[in-house]
Amino acid sequence: MTPGIIQKKLKRNFYTRELLIVAKELLGKTLVKKDKDQILSGKIVEVEAYDGSMDEAAHTFIGKTKRNEIMFGVGGFLYVYFTYGAHFCSNVVTGEIGHGTAVLIRAIEPIKGMNVLIKNRFNRNLVNEKEKYNLTNGPGKICQAMSINKSHYGIDLTGNQIYLLDATKISDDEIVITKRIGIKKSVDLPWRFYIKNNPFVSKR
DNA sequence: CCACGGATTGGCT
DNA sequence: GCCAATCCGTGGA
Numbered sequence: 001m002t003p004g005i006i007q008k009k010l011k012r013n014f015y016t017r018e019l020l021i022v023a024k025e026l027l028g029k030t031l032v033k034k035d036k037d038q039i040l041s042g043k044i045v046e047v048e049a050y051d052g053s054m055d056e057a058a059h060t061f062i063g064k065t066k067r068n069e070i071m072f073g074v075g076g077f078l079y080v081y082f083t084y085g086a087h088f089c090s091n092v093v094t095g096e097i098g099h100g101t102a103v104l105i106r107a108i109e110p111i112k113g114m115n116v117l118i119k120n121r122f123n124r125n126l127v128n129e130k131e132k133y134n135l136t137n138g139p140g141k142i143c144q145a146m147s148i149n150k151s152h153y154g155i156d157l158t159g160n161q162i163y164l165l166d167a168t169k170i171s172d173d174e175i176v177i178t179k180r181i182g183i184k185k186s187v188d189l190p191w192r193f194y195i196k197n198n199p200f201v202s203k204r
Numbered sequence: 205c206c207a208c209g210g211a212t213t214g215g216c217t
Numbered sequence: 218g219c220c221a222a223t224c225c226g227t228g229g230a
Contacts, residue, residue, distance in 0.1 A: 062216080065215080065216080066215090067214090067215065067216090081215095082213070082214070082215095083213090083214090084211080084212070084213080085211065085212030085213035085214075086211070086212060086213075
């Protein structure tokens with residue numbers, strides 16, 4: 001067993017709490033995707049929070065649409081969106097019904113299914129040491145490596161296809177807080193969180 | 205190492 | 218028609 005991981009699925013009451021609390025506590029948790037007998041998993045090392053009530057960069061800022069409606073539901077569901085004509089990104093919906101809040105998973109550290117993650121990302125088997133760190137260090141890369149796409153929109157994270165395993169909480173002095181990256185609006189909100197010195201973080 | 209720009213779909217004005 | 222919560226390749230220092 002990997003140190004720090006508790007083999008226990010996170011329940012609804014983890015997700016329904018306030019956005020920034022959930023965002024921070026998602027660090028260190030294990031993201032798991034199960035397909036038949038295949039398990040892909042990784043430790044969450046970088047996230048960003050989005051809140052449509054005050055945050056122009058959030059997809060929910062414009063109100064409810066077909067694309068973002070899952071974000072207005074209760075916490076603990078997966079919001080997957082497609083962007084730049086090429087990439088999917090995964091978010092964990094947080095809070096209570098009507099909140100329009102979610103946490104973007106920006107980077108994970110691979111744990112299980114390395115060979116499959118590599119195959120999905122690079123379409124070949126072997127990977128050199130450098131490529132290992134380029135596997136899941138970005139929101140689009142995670143979805144490509146884990147084969148997460150539109151068909152996973154709205155999945156209940158308390159179910160058994162995609163879910164999170166608990167882990168010991170990362171202490172505040174191991175968490176770096178910065179502005180979010182890759183956006184053009186509400187650029188000053190300090191809503192990006194990542195694990196200090198972790199080599200799988202997308203950018204420092 | 206860093207900066208820049210192109211790719212390419214779909215959501216929204 | 219505009220442009221994006223990204224990624225990758227290129228070109229220069």
